[in-house]
Amino acid sequence: DTEVTQTPKHLVMGMTNKKSLKCEQHMGHRAMYWYKQKAKKPPELMFVYSYEKLSINESVPSRFSPECPNSSLLNLHLHALQPEDSALYLCASSRTSSLEKRYNEQFFGPGTRLTVL
């Protein structure tokens, strides 16, 4: 199983709502990533979890709150978002978060299309 799943596929929320995005993988990977992607732009890294601990936060506003309850699951909690936060949110996973001598590919999920009204 080389699949990363994400739910929901689409999400529309108001600026006062609280919602969560979910990502799951069963490849035994110990690194998981959240990316934000605007239309026709490359993904921008937001967070990296390594062995269920937050290892990288790319200066993301606190209205985005990541959580890694276990090695297979990654959540992104959303609160008081702005319309400019509307984007495709991608999750990815890899064996580890370190550059290894052997290949350490990141596998991407299909994404959640978020619209903030």
Place this chain on the structure above:
Amino acid sequence: AQTVTQSQPEMSVQEAETVTLSCTYDTSENNYYLFWYKQPPSRQMILVIRQEAYKQQNATENRFSVNFQKAAKSFSLKISDSQLGDTAMYFCAFVGGATNKLIFGTGTLLAVQP
């Protein structure tokens, strides 16, 4: 700091023809990997091909091959016998240093015309 540059925002190719997408990068690292990712309109990002910097031989995956010029820091993707399903955004990406953090180029939107 590492950078990845894709100078072709959009390209078009006829079905069954060959097309080459360009990518250059800048790094001071000796140990790194380069990738081409494909993101079709359905949005799932998938890995097309990868190249280890220490390998001189160019990587090949079926109709996809790369021209890796380490000294010139160039990493182009050649798609042979283009198919309609190759229509997608293609991102060149770099990983190097201590972490597995991907550095993406700005992407090339490829349209395969029937």
